[in-house]
Amino acid sequence: MAETTGTAVPAEVTEHGDDGVRRRDFINIAAIGAAGVGGLAVVYPLVSQMAPSADVLAESSTEVDISSIEAGQAIKAVFRKQPLFVKRLTPQEIKDANDVDVGSLRDPQTLAERTKEGHEDVLVTMGVCTHLGCVPLGAAEGEVKGEFGGYFCPCHGSHYDTAARIRKGPAPLNLQVPEYEFTSDTVIQVG
Known part of the structure; x- marks a missing residue:
């Protein structure tokens, strides 16, 4: 025990001061806080530069006006730098697609599974062959x-039916139907 004027001083007062926190503890906390702020200052620019740019965000969805497409016609658009086919099916094309035995297909899907309810005459698919990516x-x-x-894919001879389902050739899957929704009766938003 330390003696100053003949009275004993408790050990915790001499080691920790009156408030129980040593000066060294304060310096450690201040140093860790400064390191944390400095670390954030270094990491934030690195993380933020990985965010998609405005042109990439703009291509993440595409609006297509289908009001001018007549039955039996199709248009080509671009979605995420790939071709997009939007086709308005005729009643005969719808009948032909529905008459196919789905169990006989390599990639079994009905026309209803490939279109939106209430818009069974509008087929939206990516214009990329599922074999090796030709258009x-x-x-x-x-x-x-x-x-x-x-x-028909001219690269290796894959044949697709009116519902863009693979029927003959080396392609393993149907033409992909992207995520899309009708924002009105004449406009679809893909992506």
């Missing part, structure tokens, strides 16, 4: 539509 023909007027009246 199938059949969306523009006068292009070869293949043996099943839908799309």
